Amino acid sequence: MTQKADLQSVLDRAAEGGRITPEEALDLYRSAPLHALGSAADAVRRRRYAGTEHIATYIIERNINYTNVCVTACKFCAFYAPPKDTAKGWTRDLDDILRRCAETVELGGTQIMFQGGHHPDYGVEYYEKHFAAIKKDFPQLVIHSLGASEVEHMARISGVSVEEAVQRIHAAGLDSFAGAGAELLPARPRKAIAPLKESGERWLEIMETAHGLGVESTSTMLMGTGETNAERIEHLRMIRDVQDRTGGFRAFIPYTYQPENNHLKGRTQATIFEYLRMIAIARLFFDNIAHIQGSWLTTGKEIGQLSLHYGADDLGSIMLEENVVSSAGAKHRSNRQEIIDLIRSADRVPAQRTTTYEHIVVHDDPANDPVDDRVVSHISSTAIEGGTAHPELKLLNAN
Numbered sequence: 001m002t003q004k005a006d007l008q009s010v011l012d013r014a015a016e017g018g019r020i021t022p023e024e025a026l027d028l029y030r031s032a033p034l035h036a037l038g039s040a041a042d043a044v045r046r047r048r049y050a051g052t053e054h055i056a057t058y059i060i061e062r063n064i065n066y067t068n069v070c071v072t073a074c075k076f077c078a079f080y081a082p083p084k085d086t087a088k089g090w091t092r093d094l095d096d097i098l099r100r101c102a103e104t105v106e107l108g109g110t111q112i113m114f115q116g117g118h119h120p121d122y123g124v125e126y127y128e129k130h131f132a133a134i135k136k137d138f139p140q141l142v143i144h145s146l147g148a149s150e151v152e153h154m155a156r157i158s159g160v161s162v163e164e165a166v167q168r169i170h171a172a173g174l175d176s177f178a179g180a181g182a183e184l185l186p187a188r189p190r191k192a193i194a195p196l197k198e199s200g201e202r203w204l205e206i207m208e209t210a211h212g213l214g215v216e217s218t219s220t221m222l223m224g225t226g227e228t229n230a231e232r233i234e235h236l237r238m239i240r241d242v243q244d245r246t247g248g249f250r251a252f253i254p255y256t257y258q259p260e261n262n263h264l265k266g267r268t269q270a271t272i273f274e275y276l277r278m279i280a281i282a283r284l285f286f287d288n289i290a291h292i293q294g295s296w297l298t299t300g301k302e303i304g305q306l307s308l309h310y311g312a313d314d315l316g317s318i319m320l321e322e323n324v325v326s327s328a329g330a331k332h333r334s335n336r337q338e339i340i341d342l343i344r345s346a347d348r349v350p351a352q353r354t355t356t357y358e359h360i361v362v363h364d365d366p367a368n369d370p371v372d373d374r375v376v377s378h379i380s381s382t383a384i385e386g387g388t389a390h391p392e393l394k395l396l397n398a399n
């Protein structure tokens with residue numbers, strides 16, 4: 001364990017951009033004063049974004065859940081239905097998916113997160129067909145979707161290699177992978193919450209393969225399902241090691257476990273302090289990952305706002321539709337003006353961004369704020385039953 005005076009010197013080194021070891025990161029995570037961590041992380045963020053450090057970004061996207069049928073049965077998941085549960089399971093047809101894409105474009109969304117269960121019949125061909133159809137009708141939409149788990153699953157269903165699966169879905173229209181399925185990468189906590197998922201090493205190996213084939217991704221971490229602090233830092237180390245080789249992770253996005261409607265019992269959720277410490281440690285530890293994203297969906301808007309002072313440079317998305325973490329209890333909802341105001345109240349200038357973090361519009365004058373109040377996040381699990389759309393979107397459908 002690093003002594004108190006040494007902790008400060010490690011923090012100072014990190015704040016100046018020096019690399020810290022996993023052992024140092026663990027000591028800081030456990031023992032550094034919260035505000036000192038935030039201050040060091042903010043110094044790193046300001047240096048990395050010198051010239052635009054006054055800006056914090058957001059994106060408008062839509063999660064499109066194509067099925068909840070899943071053979072993987074993760075214990076933390078409140079979204080899936082096993083294949084034999086035909087009463088609970090559903091799939092969405094292509095016309096419905098394309099209609100949701102049209103609504104996304106209408107509302108100024110730029111990104112689609114195609115997200116669903118590991119359906120026993122969905123191989124590479126399914127994703128090729130759907131991505132090609134989306135790109136044909138909506139070439140302006142970026143398909144930032146799926147993750148290593150889906151790739152492993154679809155390659156197995158189709159009897160092809162992971163390399164071939166990545167190449168084929170990329171050729172069909174997938175632009176980049178979301179960090180889906182990372183959960184916790186170290187073996188013990190991963191087995192405890194997702195025993196049927198591929199190992200953490202395999203998840204990283206598939207992401208490394210994708211990066212090598214020119215398909216970048218983000219990375220995520222699910223906090224608060226019973227993992228230790230050491231396992232959280234080990235998760236970061238595993239990602240940083242791959243990033244040293246590939247440079248393909250654009251962002252790191254920690255988010256907190258939601259406890260409702262699933263099969264994990266007796267878990268203590270991560271506290272907001274643990275979450276803010278993780279945002280700060282991620283900024284200090286990942287000297288090789290550009291963006292650290294604060295999550296307001298699972299932690300609440302105020303904590304999302306605070307994360308901007310603990311090293312985050314981005315507040316993620318206004319999701320025109322989300323049904324996965326909301327099924328497990330995430331209840332926070334927002335619209336574009338609220339996100340703009342939250343960012344302004346954190347003393348930053350809000351900017352809508354693309355998937356690759358270019359600024360689309362910088363909201364530097366409140367008089368010019370967008371007036372379209374239909375851009376509202378919709379995060380109710382009830383939306384999924386029967387494929388009901390967001391009320392504002394229903395209005396669009398009616399027009």
Ligand code: SF4
Pocket residue numbers: 070071072073074077078079080116117118149
């Ligand atoms: S988290 Fe994904 S893979 Fe796991 S059970 Fe839920 S839908 Fe299936």
